[in-house]
Amino acid sequence: MRKSTSDRRFRTFCSFLAAVLLLSWLSPQAVQAAPAAPSIHAQAAAVIDVTSGRLLYSQHGDEPLPIASLTKIMTAIVAIEHGKLSDTVTVGRNAFAKEGSSIYLHLGEEMSLENMLYGLMLRSGNDAASAIAEHVGGSEEGFVYLMNEKAKLLGLTHTHFQNPHGLDAKGHYSTANDLAKLTSYALKNPLFKEIVRTPSKTAPNPNDPWDYKWLNKNKMLRFYDGADGVKTGYTKIAKRCLVSSATRSGQQLAVVTLNDGDDWNDHRKLLDYGFANYPLTTLIGEGQMIENGLITGAEFKYALTSEEAGQIERRLKLTTARTGSFGYRGKISVLLKGEEIGTVPVYDKVSYNPSRSGVGSEPKTGGAFGSASEQKVIRLPSNWTGALKKVLRSLLFDVQ
Known part of the structure; x- marks a missing residue:
């Protein structure tokens, strides 16, 4: 009789010990811990799932910073939504010989808005940005007003534009999180999506016997499996900025980094991180x-x-x-x-x-x-901790 009582106590103790160990293993803290993110070099960064719009990762994501030519993501989507793609855009004096990156448009040159959008996004043409802005907005200032209104509509609360090209200017800034949200929105537009995934584009050239041929500056299109966008950027103040996107197994992710000296490698890491840990369900x-x-x-x-x-x-x-x-x-x-x-x-x-x-x-x-x-x-059926408690209570009751 004494041995039987001792055995019951021993079995009860073993069951209790097992319960403690299992509950510790399946504790909410362990289950709900966010996946460990890779180490990167960016001053600010964000990763977003394009379909759901969920931010999967953010590092200093709401810090306003200069964004260089990432500005042109907004320029492109505003022009697509407000302009007529078959319209002829004429290059004025403000756009001609614009400083910084260029597609070398001539004064008075005419080009369709659609082709100019390719020059804007593939070669980051500042001359194309100003020409587009003046055509669609009536003036560069009018177009910038449309950009800022669109930012408000999209809830980009830490974003303000002063120009359509991204050359450094006081009061011209955005954040990694806002740019991720903007990119998620823009990639749902079929034309925008097609433009930014295009490796190269030819367009009629009225000034020479050969066509324009623009190669996309975004090296991610060649270096990362499934890459399909989006935009590079650089100024002396903003440093290296990049928005990339990629699609795998029907899921599209976008990554933003601001002031990142190793952006190509960091974007690989962040895209891999998103695909590995946050599948679209x-x-x-x-x-x-x-x-x-x-x-x-x-x-x-x-x-x-x-x-x-x-x-x-x-x-x-x-x-x-x-x-x-x-x-x-x-x-x-x-x-x-x-x-x-x-x-x-x-x-x-x-x-x-x-x-x-x-x-x-x-x-x-x-x-x-x-x-x-x-x-x-x-x-x-996810509350394994609660379910386990019920099972163990039942086991312990039976033992006693």
Whole structure:
């Protein structure tokens, strides 16, 4: 009898010890620790997932700094959105012989806006930047106003432009985080995306018997597998600046570094870091049946670590009235650690028409569903610590 009691106590102690060790191994601190980032040389840097807009890495990301020709990312997207690509742009005196990098346009030369955008982004032509600005904005000052308004619309709160080319000027600055957000936005534009991934471009040259041929200055297009953009930059004050992008397995990342003397190698490291640790994960599929004849109207993807993928919640919020367009009934909120990261619209299956809904998933950058007055939370089976506690309590109870 005494031996039996001793055995039970020993087994209880062993179970308790195992529980302590396992709980320590699976503690929230260990599970939720951010992946270790590589050592880099930049004064400021950021990595962003283009699809979801999630910042995956930031080092001094909100520090305002000079950005040199990275300015031209905004110049290009504003010109694409406000200009007509087939328009003829005439080179005026302000653009002619502009200091710094150039595509050597002649005074009075005419070129289509589309071709001039290639010269702007591939060769970083300051003359092209001023010519584009004067054509699209009516004046360089008018175009810069459009640039700053676009920055406000995109929520770039630490950004201000004084010119369209990026030559050093007081009050002309941005941050790594803001440039990452701007790049994520711009890369969703098909023409911008095509321009920045182009290795070389030819264009008609009215002044010589041969065409212009512009080779892209961005060496990442040749040095990194999957690279597809974006822009180089340099001035004496800003030093070396670079925005790169790459796509692998359907995921596109963009990296920003400011004042980085080893930018090519650092961008390799940061792209590798993003792809290895934050794969783009489909959390909700388009046309996914839910319950009671409801269907999702879009897919939702988000860049997540493997640990974070187990911490996702989905909550259905239904409208009380059924007057929404094309059977719209509400939305699914997607949450990570209790914070909403995006939404997906929900429709009545019988009235949902994907081609007419006009509503897609909305990322924020940043089983069973409930009704309008009640929300049920869907949790992936990620709370291993809590589950383990229950199992161990059960084991220990049985032993005792």
